[in-house]
Amino acid sequence: MSERALRGTRLVVTSYETDRGIDLAPRQAVEYACQNGHRFEMPFSVEAEIPSEWECKVCGAQALLVDGDGPEEKKGKPARTHWDMLMERRTREELEEVLAERLAVLRSGTMNIAVHPRDDNNGGNNKRKSA
Numbered sequence: 001m002s003e004r005a006l007r008g009t010r011l012v013v014t015s016y017e018t019d020r021g022i023d024l025a026p027r028q029a030v031e032y033a034c035q036n037g038h039r040f041e042m043p044f045s046v047e048a049e050i051p052s053e054w055e056c057k058v059c060g061a062q063a064l065l066v067d068g069d070g071p072e073e074k075k076g077k078p079a080r081t082h083w084d085m086l087m088e089r090r091t092r093e094e095l096e097e098v099l100a101e102r103l104a105v106l107r108s109g110t111m112n113i114a115v116h117p118r119d120d121n122n123g124g125n126n127k128r129k130s131a
Contacts, residue, residue: 032056034063 026046033039034056040063044050056063086095105111 031066032063033066034059034061036061038063039066 027043028046029041030044030050031039031041032054036056036059038056038058040057042054050065050068052065052068054063054065055061090098
């Protein structure tokens with residue numbers, strides 16, 4: 001396409017198509033009302049499924065369908081705890097074995113838990129300071 005073909009036109013802003021001679025799909029006007037008292041209508045196709053909620057055109061709050069059923073309650077999953085996720089990976093017997101092993105190591109005194117490798121005087125930087 002040459003540059004001259006688009007010279008002088010504003011793309012996306014202007015449409016050269018008209019609605020003359022075109023039969024639009026049958027529509028219905030659906031009314032919504034928000035909690036702030038704003039009421040407005042939205043056009044939908046006759047065949048479309050009408051949503052029970054829509055964003056208010058004026059204030060942006062959730063508006064509900066006038067003379068319609070409220071929104072369906074979504075079933076939420078209960079929060080999974082650390083214990084639930086642990087029980088998905090291991091059985092209780094396996095966990096008791098791991099606990100017994102770790103307690104044996106702690107009681108034997110071979111593991112020094114008071115000193116952490118990052119705990120030192122220079123804030124975790126293991127490089128020696130030059131004198």
